[in-house]
Amino acid sequence: MAVQPPPADQRIVIENVAIATVDAADTEYARGHVVILGNRIESVGDGPAPNWLDNVVRRINGEGHLITPGLVNTHHHFYQWITRGLAQDNILFDWLVALYPTWARIDEKLVHAASQGSAAALLKSGCTTASDHHYVFPKDGGDVLGASIEAVQELGLRFTALRGSMDRSKKDGGLPPDHAVEELDDILAASEAAVDHYHDSSFGSMLHVAIAPCSPFSVSTDLLRQSAELARRKGVRLHTHGSETAEEEQFCKELFGMGPTDYFESVDWLGEDVWMAHCVHMNDSDIAKFAETGTGVAHCPSSNARLAAGIARVPDMLEAGVPVGLGVDGTASNESGELGTELRNALLINRLHGYPTALTGRQALRLGTMGGARVLGRQNEIGSIEAGKLADLALWKIDGVMHSSIADPVAALTFGALPPLAVLFVNGNAVVEKGELTTVNEDRIARACARAAKELASRPV
Numbered sequence: 001m002a003v004q005p006p007p008a009d010q011r012i013v014i015e016n017v018a019i020a021t022v023d024a025a026d027t028e029y030a031r032g033h034v035v036i037l038g039n040r041i042e043s044v045g046d047g048p049a050p051n052w053l054d055n056v057v058r059r060i061n062g063e064g065h066l067i068t069p070g071l072v073n074t075h076h077h078f079y080q081w082i083t084r085g086l087a088q089d090n091i092l093f094d095w096l097v098a099l100y101p102t103w104a105r106i107d108e109k110l111v112h113a114a115s116q117g118s119a120a121a122l123l124k125s126g127c128t129t130a131s132d133h134h135y136v137f138p139k140d141g142g143d144v145l146g147a148s149i150e151a152v153q154e155l156g157l158r159f160t161a162l163r164g165s166m167d168r169s170k171k172d173g174g175l176p177p178d179h180a181v182e183e184l185d186d187i188l189a190a191s192e193a194a195v196d197h198y199h200d201s202s203f204g205s206m207l208h209v210a211i212a213p214c215s216p217f218s219v220s221t222d223l224l225r226q227s228a229e230l231a232r233r234k235g236v237r238l239h240t241h242g243s244e245t246a247e248e249e250q251f252c253k254e255l256f257g258m259g260p261t262d263y264f265e266s267v268d269w270l271g272e273d274v275w276m277a278h279c280v281h282m283n284d285s286d287i288a289k290f291a292e293t294g295t296g297v298a299h300c301p302s303s304n305a306r307l308a309a310g311i312a313r314v315p316d317m318l319e320a321g322v323p324v325g326l327g328v329d330g331t332a333s334n335e336s337g338e339l340g341t342e343l344r345n346a347l348l349i350n351r352l353h354g355y356p357t358a359l360t361g362r363q364a365l366r367l368g369t370m371g372g373a374r375v376l377g378r379q380n381e382i383g384s385i386e387a388g389k390l391a392d393l394a395l396w397k398i399d400g401v402m403h404s405s406i407a408d409p410v411a412a413l414t415f416g417a418l419p420p421l422a423v424l425f426v427n428g429n430a431v432v433e434k435g436e437l438t439t440v441n442e443d444r445i446a447r448a449c450a451r452a453a454k455e456l457a458s459r460p461v
């Protein structure tokens with residue numbers, strides 16, 4: 001059952017806490033307060049909360065803690081939770097070819113288990129809003145999209161379900177096996193039905209849907225064009241993988257006579273309503289086009305490192321004004337599944353561009369919060385701690401042995417080990433307490449995921 005919002009008149013007060021608001025001015029308080037009213041932030045500021053507040057059901061002493069906006073995950077494939085630790089030493093194309101046959105055997109039951117594993121890892125690492133790019137729809141797999149949505153709603157994570165797709169298989173020069181793809185007309189009909197059935201565009205929505213063909217090397221040009229038309233007709237966002245590897249660039253040049261960004265431009269896939277995962281192999285002109293059009297980027301540093309894809313030019317993108325958020329990516333290429341640790345990984349990997357200011361700790365936190373909110377088109381609702389926004393908040397314990405000697409609370413989070421999560425609020429509900437889920441028994445999820453992984457591995461190809 002979906003987690004319900006708290007009563008609208010109930011207050012939770014957090015005091016004596018270090019606060020990184022990630023608002024436009026990067027306001028921070030060394031010792032401040034945050035008041036939650038119902039599912040929204042009522043106030044944030046320096047010192048103690050006002051003493052006239054009524055209906056306070058919980059008062060948290062935040063001494064020794066840092067509160068930040070909940071983290072926002074802009075790219076993931078939840079189903080991959082049950083195919084982790086495979087193809088450990090491959091580049092993207094070989095890794096995909098190795099895994100497609102296994103993925104093509106998933107069904108709604110396995111996807112439910114895998115989605116709870118993925119969502120649990122996200123919540124337990126401070127993520128309050130996530131998107132899940134699901135593009136594998138086996139003919140006899142049942143309602144896999146519905147299964148992922150139901151799984152996430154039980155855990156209380158704010159969600160964007162991305163109805164993905166593949167229609168360019170080996171016989172058309174693509175990478176997936178022929179039996180793993182769908183027909184174009186079926187994809188468009190199912191995508192429209194998913195939007196009609198699930199997408200809730202209201203303020204504070206717990207569920208968005210976006211249209212998300214998989215990648216240039218697994219979908220047809222017609223599917224890209226018609227998906228863009230469909231998304232704009234329905235008023236939802238568009239997502240895909242782009243410029244991930246040198247091999248993808250080569251593929252696009254050979255097949256379409258141009259690089260990935262020019263190809264996306266040619267099919268009307270640049271715009272404020274579009275975001276793309278990775279964007280590692282971008283030249284100056286590509287970055288300028290993303291900046292001019294407001295096209296967003298999901299930066300996935302761990303996955304890019306795991307698959308030896310390269311280092312995205314995030315500092316140049318930020319300087320140009322490109323919206324950039326963070327992504328875990330699927331856990332077959334980032335087995336940790338944690339979003340919190342991506343703050344540190346983004347920080348360190350971007351400094352390998354060769355200069356220490358390539359990404360600061362505060363910029364890394366901004367990527368993981370407001371940056372992601374903007375990429376998902378939800379910057380007015382989430383991503384910063386400001387009065388009126390939704391109560392999606394992460395309370396990190398930074399007075400333990402791992403962090404108590406770090407001079408700066410934000411550095412404790414972004415340079416240090418990922419701190420223990422004292423409480424995670426999503427929509428005003430405490431869905432994690434002392435690092436543990438409050439909604440679903442974690443051992444039950446662990447057992448279901450182990451069973452699902454085993455079952456998938458044993459299914460005949």
Ligand SMILES: [Zn+2]
Pocket residue numbers: 075076077241277329330
């Ligand atoms: Zn991906």
